[in-house]
Amino acid sequence: MEIKNSEAVTKGSKAVIDREQLLAHWQGHRALTRRVIEAFPEEKLFGFQIGGMRPFSEMVKELLAIAVPGAKGLATNVWEKLNEEIDLGKSKAEILYHWDQATEDINYWWSQIPLERFQEELLAFGQYKDKGFCTLLYFIDNEIHHRGQGYVYLRSLGVEPPSFWER
């Protein structure tokens, strides 16, 4: 079914968020996550955990495994399997380098996402069935969720986390 751009969301009649606003929302959250990564003492980033959970570096690995392949998937609707076995190196600087690369790559792919994709039913990573906008919100929500966990790690380490409301 062909959906005209002007009708992408239930004929546009009840739409509340546009695509550039959604990208800005995502990248705003990613900027905050970057500051959370920066706030970790380097060895704690890779070695500290609570309750059997992963170190924050491993959560960041998951976020990076999702972000660019996710944006590319939304643009192309060609999905590869989720691959969390990516090598981010062993330093905070390397992680931040990959994070900043991803920021650029997300912007690149975002501009190529067809507007109707957000309302299409997708099988993200060949596995997760949902509408495009739900898939994207899931990426963002998953990041907020794990970053919130990173805040507990930081507080537990006696480190003041960045303010949640600053993006």
Place this chain on the structure above:
Amino acid sequence: MEIKNSEAVTKGSKAVIDREQLLAHWQGHRALTRRVIEAFPEEKLFGFQIGGMRPFSEMVKELLAIAVPGAKGLATNVWEKLNEEIDLGKSKAEILYHWDQATEDINYWWSQIPLERFQEELLAFGQYKDKGFCTLLYFIDNEIHHRGQGYVYLRSLGVEPPSFWER
């Protein structure tokens, strides 16, 4: 400036999410948060914390202080000061009662939010300046953030939290 419904988001031309989808997204998250509240052993809900942070019951109090007054504020654009001094009682059952009341009240006020409100600049709670959709996403993101912290509390207590992807 009068904005027609069909033009609520940059003339509707780049819109990706509609209002009912946004409500479903919020209430889906609230259903998950309800399960996280339920998962806490009662005395830990009120007494357990990590790193000097609040017990999860206090975070839930913040979420309830925001949710219905926030939805009502979006509907009326009349904002009272944020009031976190609400009495939720001292039992999990009472907190869940208030949570379920809020679920109904949010639905009530949601249906009265003028569509153009999502793109208007607001001063939420007389204090937080942002567009309507950003204000609403902030409510949701703040809930995900604190709930993620609740997950660390649960894991630290040896309790398996509900799956993040179930809404």
